[in-house]
Amino acid sequence: MTTLTYIGKPARRVDALEKVLGTAKYIADRKLPGMLHARCLRSDVPHARILRLDATPALAVPGVRAVITSDDFFEHGLYGFPVKDKYMLAHQKVRYVGEAIAAVAADTPEAALAGVRAIICELEPLPGVFDMAHALDPDAPQVGPDRPDGKHPNFLDHLIVRKGDPLPVWEQCPVKLEEHYSVSPQEHAYIEPEGVLAVPTREGGVVVYAPNQSPFINQANLAMVLDLPPQRVRVIQPPVGGSFGGKDDIIYESSAQAAKLALITGRPVRMLFSREESLIASYKRDPMRMHIWLGADSDGTLRACKFEGLMDSGAYASESPFTAWRASIHAMGAYRYDACHVDITCVYTNNGYYGAFRGFGNTEVCAAIEQAIDEMAYKLGMDPIDFRLKNCLRLGDETVHGQVLTESVSLAECLTTVRRLSDWDRKRAEYAKQHAPSGVRRGIGVAALYHGTSLGAEGQDYAGATIAIEQDNSVDITSGLTDYGTGSRTVFTLIAAEELGVRPERIHMQRPDTDTAIESGPTVASRSTMLGGNAMRIAAMNLRQTLDYAAADLLGCELHQLVRAGEAYVGPSEEPVPWEEVVRHAREMGLALSAQGRWSAPRINWDHHAGRGTPYIAYHFGAQVAEVEVDMGTGRVRVVGLWAAHDPGKVIFPQGAYGQLYGGIAQGLGYALMEQVTFVEGYIQETNFESYLIPTSVDVPEIVGTFVEAPYSHGPYGAKNIAEPAMVPTAPAILNAIYHATGRRIRDLPANLERVLLGKDLSKGGSPRACKLGLGTA
Amino acid sequence: MLIEFTLNHRPVAVEAPPDITLLTLLRDYLNLTGAKEGCSVGECGACAVIMDGRLVNSCLLLAPQVAGSEIITIEGIRGPDGGPNDLQENFIAYGAVQCGICIPGMIMAGEALLMHNPRPTRDEIRAALAGNLCRCTGYQQIVDAIEATAVQRELLP
Numbered sequence: 001m002t003t004l005t006y007i008g009k010p011a012r013r014v015d016a017l018e019k020v021l022g023t024a025k026y027i028a029d030r031k032l033p034g035m036l037h038a039r040c041l042r043s044d045v046p047h048a049r050i051l052r053l054d055a056t057p058a059l060a061v062p063g064v065r066a067v068i069t070s071d072d073f074f075e076h077g078l079y080g081f082p083v084k085d086k087y088m089l090a091h092q093k094v095r096y097v098g099e100a101i102a103a104v105a106a107d108t109p110e111a112a113l114a115g116v117r118a119i120i121c122e123l124e125p126l127p128g129v130f131d132m133a134h135a136l137d138p139d140a141p142q143v144g145p146d147r148p149d150g151k152h153p154n155f156l157d158h159l160i161v162r163k164g165d166p167l168p169v170w171e172q173c174p175v176k177l178e179e180h181y182s183v184s185p186q187e188h189a190y191i192e193p194e195g196v197l198a199v200p201t202r203e204g205g206v207v208v209y210a211p212n213q214s215p216f217i218n219q220a221n222l223a224m225v226l227d228l229p230p231q232r233v234r235v236i237q238p239p240v241g242g243s244f245g246g247k248d249d250i251i252y253e254s255s256a257q258a259a260k261l262a263l264i265t266g267r268p269v270r271m272l273f274s275r276e277e278s279l280i281a282s283y284k285r286d287p288m289r290m291h292i293w294l295g296a297d298s299d300g301t302l303r304a305c306k307f308e309g310l311m312d313s314g315a316y317a318s319e320s321p322f323t324a325w326r327a328s329i330h331a332m333g334a335y336r337y338d339a340c341h342v343d344i345t346c347v348y349t350n351n352g353y354y355g356a357f358r359g360f361g362n363t364e365v366c367a368a369i370e371q372a373i374d375e376m377a378y379k380l381g382m383d384p385i386d387f388r389l390k391n392c393l394r395l396g397d398e399t400v401h402g403q404v405l406t407e408s409v410s411l412a413e414c415l416t417t418v419r420r421l422s423d424w425d426r427k428r429a430e431y432a433k434q435h436a437p438s439g440v441r442r443g444i445g446v447a448a449l450y451h452g453t454s455l456g457a458e459g460q461d462y463a464g465a466t467i468a469i470e471q472d473n474s475v476d477i478t479s480g481l482t483d484y485g486t487g488s489r490t491v492f493t494l495i496a497a498e499e500l501g502v503r504p505e506r507i508h509m510q511r512p513d514t515d516t517a518i519e520s521g522p523t524v525a526s527r528s529t530m531l532g533g534n535a536m537r538i539a540a541m542n543l544r545q546t547l548d549y550a551a552a553d554l555l556g557c558e559l560h561q562l563v564r565a566g567e568a569y570v571g572p573s574e575e576p577v578p579w580e581e582v583v584r585h586a587r588e589m590g591l592a593l594s595a596q597g598r599w600s601a602p603r604i605n606w607d608h609h610a611g612r613g614t615p616y617i618a619y620h621f622g623a624q625v626a627e628v629e630v631d632m633g634t635g636r637v638r639v640v641g642l643w644a645a646h647d648p649g650k651v652i653f654p655q656g657a658y659g660q661l662y663g664g665i666a667q668g669l670g671y672a673l674m675e676q677v678t679f680v681e682g683y684i685q686e687t688n689f690e691s692y693l694i695p696t697s698v699d700v701p702e703i704v705g706t707f708v709e710a711p712y713s714h715g716p717y718g719a720k721n722i723a724e725p726a727m728v729p730t731a732p733a734i735l736n737a738i739y740h741a742t743g744r745r746i747r748d749l750p751a752n753l754e755r756v757l758l759g760k761d762l763s764k765g766g767s768p769r770a771c772k773l774g775l776g777t778a
Numbered sequence: 779m780l781i782e783f784t785l786n787h788r789p790v791a792v793e794a795p796p797d798i799t800l801l802t803l804l805r806d807y808l809n810l811t812g813a814k815e816g817c818s819v820g821e822c823g824a825c826a827v828i829m830d831g832r833l834v835n836s837c838l839l840l841a842p843q844v845a846g847s848e849i850i851t852i853e854g855i856r857g858p859d860g861g862p863n864d865l866q867e868n869f870i871a872y873g874a875v876q877c878g879i880c881i882p883g884m885i886m887a888g889e890a891l892l893m894h895n896p897r898p899t900r901d902e903i904r905a906a907l908a909g910n911l912c913r914c915t916g917y918q919q920i921v922d923a924i925e926a927t928a929v930q931r932e933l934l935p
Contacts, residue, residue: 016875028815190913191912241814242913275816275818658873662917663913666913689911698908
């Protein structure tokens with residue numbers, strides 16, 4: 001194995017300097033002369049027919065320059081993938097509180113609001129579906145689109161995994177568990193609210209600055225609904241103030257609205273969301289209700305798992321069919337079973353809408369299955385880590401899906417690592433001796449996970465990259481995958497530096513731009529390092545080969561005689577030749593000093609009807625231990641310690657990888673204890689950070705994180721993934737620790753004060769008022 | 779109305795309506811966009827600046843309230859060469875920056891703390907950051923960066 005110079009070594013994030021100086025220009029920091037301000041009229045009822053929509057009165061408001069409705073888009077702006085069920089502005093019906101109906105562009109934000117208020121919009125309220133458990137009732141109001149196949153219109157998808165028949169096995173097991181679990185919706189709570197800036201071009205096209213995750217998808221949507229050729233639509237990603245899965249569909253809509261207004265007025269148009277608008281209108285993590293049966297032999301061997309999950313997609317499909325698929329694949333946890341059935345059903349309701357969020361289905365099911373596994377350990381009288389070690393997937397095992405794991409399997413090592421780091425055995429024994437019914441009690445809990453890398457059988461998995469040496473001998477690189485805070489631009493820079501043999505400071509990683517980068521599929525599923533990293537590695541290797549020819553020509557030697565000393569080339573004469581000299585010679589030779597790299601993941605197949613196949617090419621494994629203090633008088637839970645061992649294959653950018661780990665754990669802590677989205681008759685009750693609480697610096701403990709590196713042969717330098725899996729096991733580890741401390745199982749997330757203290761929520765009621773205030777309609 | 783105050787060590791006089799916030803004054807009237815608008819209700823701290831030596835949320839102050847006071851924003855935090863100062867440099871070195879939207883506020887919170895408590899414990903650093911939300915980092919590397927800066931400043935002659 002060759003020694004690595006830049007990979008895995010301390011490095012500076014390429015965009016950190018402008019961010020610490022405060023000079024980075026986020027979308028709200030960008031403005032142009034003559035720029036207009038846009039704002040949407042949004043529905044303040046959860047389900048209604050649009051009886052009358054007359055936008056023209058808005059145009060009489062001083063300062064208003066344009067107003068649009070769905071009639072202004074091609075085919076009313078219908079879009080969506082994998083299900084085309086949403087409009088860029090509501091058409092005929094509204095299905096959730098906050099859905100955009102019309103958009104106004106005006107000289108000032110105040111004039112835009114006055115314009116919105118002048119629009120005549122008559123809504124006929126319809127009965128809604130507010131409980132996912134009743135979405136498929138025969139008499140449930142229709143929320144989803146008409147279906148030609150005779151199925152209930154509120155039915156969205158049903159995903160299965162099948163191995164044998166678990167219920168007969170379960171019946172015969174001496175140790176059985178059957179329990180129900182649920183998880184709340186979760187808000188991404190990126191600190192930068194949504195925004196977009198659209199600039200019309202002279203040839204009738206538009207340039208859109210959009211803090212989205214996937215600019216090429218935005219471009220394709222824009223070309224479709226604006227009825228423009230794709231080459232007239234350019235999407236550029238400015239610095240993004242956090243996303244976590246949350247800045248896809250909602251930004252595509254804002255992009256389409258601002259772009260259309262820019263095309264009509266011939267002026268730049270910027271749309272910025274308030275925090276309230278963000279919380280009310282944007283999609284969230286889906287809530288789920290789960291029913292789990294587990295069966296084991298008395299020696300602790302897991303035999304059977306049956307998992308039934310109901311997932312709320314809200315008013316639109318967004319990514320939910322894919323979320324439900326990933327949930328189904330991971331629902332049983334990283335364990336061996338003789339028999340396993342998973343059924344995930346996904347339905348439409350009028351509770352906002354749900355889409356992608358870090359972990360993407362696995363965060364939801366892991367919160368349930370890792371509690372159920374813990375409960376089984378107690379039933380068996382086994383230590384929770386011993387029980388997991390006895391049953392966890394190991395090298396050479398076949399998963400319940402029928403996939404044999406042939407490399408990069410490290411769960412047992414992750415479990416033993418957190419056991420050691422957390423001083424597990426001593427604390428388990430010590431805390432078990434606590435008897436005080438009141439006061440503060442301590443507990444310690446564990447959870448494990450696996451998480452399929454990249455898209456898997458969800459879709460075509462490919463990425464592209466470019467690299468070029470500029471006239472000043474700097475190196476420009478691009479990727480079709482974007483960096484919304486993740487650090488992937490730094491990962492790509494380090495990979496290009498490593499392969500080309502130049503210092504990272506020489507490299508300029510360009511911002512994502514559909515005009516300059518190669519389309520690479522969506523930036524989701526923690527796929528940037530593996531997919532984009534491989535593409536960048538190939539691009540740099542191709543350019544390196546060109547320079548090697550130039551160096552051999554310059555030094556009068558064979559390619560194999562070349563060695564590198566830092567950036568310099570050295571031939572048989574042992575006199576180093578500076579890299580710049582080699583580049584100059586390559587130019588003289590007429591060689592192309594640019595290259596592309598493209599990489600596709602190995603083909604895999606999943607049979608949706610059989611519920612079997614190879615869902616992902618490889619898996620991330622990890623384990624976390626949480627230690628809590630529970631105040632038995634108030635129900636307050638404080639997480640006092642957190643230990644994490646994760647296997648990302650190979651760490652490329654250490655500060656970035658640790659940042660992903662710590663940040664993921666903080667989001668998982670919020671999911672476990674405080675992050676609650678409450679819909680009451682379709683109205684979200686949490687409309688700003690005073691009611692939607694996310695962890696602060698005093699809520700998150702000092703985290704001890706470590707990486708177990710089990711290289712994956714198809715990953716760049718062995719790298720797999722880290723971003724999503726970091727948060728997945730945190731919530732169940734905390735809930736298991738609460739049980740250890742208190743003897744109370746909180747099977748419904750989040751474990752707020754009432755649930756910890758009383759075992760149930762106190763009824764708080766709710767009202768539409770916060771939504772109406774936030775939307776400006778009160 | 780004319781609002782006069784000291785901004786990043788220089789006197790300024792700016793004509794602005796009396797009913798705008800300090801954040802709007804900074805961003806829209808003085809073109810200083812380092813302070814960010816994250817919630818507008820004083821919960822997230824992305825708009826934090828230092829006013830007469832105290833950390834304040836600029837979204838909660840009316841512009842006229844700063845008349846006669848001394849305001850320092852992220853644009854006023856620089857090293858002697860105009861580049862990053864030691865705290866900003868440590869934010870980079872310790873990997874404390876991800877999406878970056880909270881970072882100007884975090885750096886202001888760190889500087890405000892170190893003004894009054896030159897050698898804070900990690901718990902004291904965490905307490906000082908409790909009004910600044912970060913969704914990316916889990917705070918740990920931010921605490922690392924502030925702690926390291928405190929140690930380095932103490933060793934300075």
